[in-house]
Amino acid sequence: MAMGPTKKELLLKAAKELFSEHGYSETTFKKISERAGVALGLLTHHFGNKEKLFLTAGLDVVHELVQTMRTNLQGVPNGLEAVRIFAKTYFDFARNPRQDFMVLVRCSPFSDLKTVEDKDVMIRNFSELYEILEECVKRGVRDGSIRDLDPHKTSVVVFCNLVGGIRHGLLTPYGDDGLFDDIVDFVIYGLKAR
Template sequence: MAIQKSAKKRERILQAAIQTFSVNGYSNTTIKGVAEKAGVSFGTVFTYFENKENLFKASVLEPLEEVKAVMLTVPEPSDDPTKQIQEVIAKQFRFFAQQTTYARMLQYVIGQPERFQELFIELDQFSIQLREALRPLIVKGQEQGVLMEIEPNDISDSYLAFINGARLTFTDSADNEKAWDMFMRQAYLLFGPKLI
């Protein structure tokens, strides 16, 4: 019971940190501000995180594991890779539509690679993993002649940029299904489907 309570408190601090860092950036975020947002004492934050730098790293890297679990789970190609690609896009967009705050965190790090070099490398590794996850479906579609011959890495990179950009620029509710359906259709076009 005490361990469960402790884990919940840590998670509350982490969520408060993600919200605070995403709005204020690294320099303008204070441990005091995070503690107040989390509803804990200043000293309690240090029970779970050694310092502000470690709290920031956890705020970027821990949610990234959930992002990877969704974004990198791509099925083995079947006889209908274009249908599979559309299903993957739908799953990933529905997930990313919920990630408004965390998407700002990612953009903050990506926009300052020299400042957050270690974290930037982690995010860059994720983009490489996404390339590898999507490649078999893209290649299968190209082999079947239903997708245009476009470099698979270019497709994956464009897709990741698009999904991230859509989340950052489209600030309406994640529940606006009509708008997100439109983005999903546009994302599919990045894969180069041939109009038959």
């Protein structure tokens, strides 16, 4: 007989949904426990406080994104194509409502987290995405599919385009259905060896 989600899992899912919908400040423990259908006291038991729950929710989303990236990048023929897959995966993941990516858009894990220790944990985990992207760029420079660029600086610039694009696409009325494909094409055009 298949087991359903645990109460802790229900609380985490409800928290991710509510942080995504309402942001950090408007999401309360009461709303989370009601959405999850779980007693309010279990939130404190499992997560301690709202900030720890927010950190857990954000890390859960980042871990899922990292795993999705690693899976989608397997067997890619060259570095330029790896950057394309990275960018497309980022946009597809971010727009999938089941992934609760809006936790990272509506609430900044870098500004809404209050303690240095919590910010450091988020930075270390989020840095995995930069490292994956930097490896894609390094590979492309080595295999000749990407022009001779500094992989670290380039990965930061590319990531800025992706983050700005997703924020723009999800939070403003501007752009059209082709916005994300246009951003990917723009990034690839800028990197491609001539």
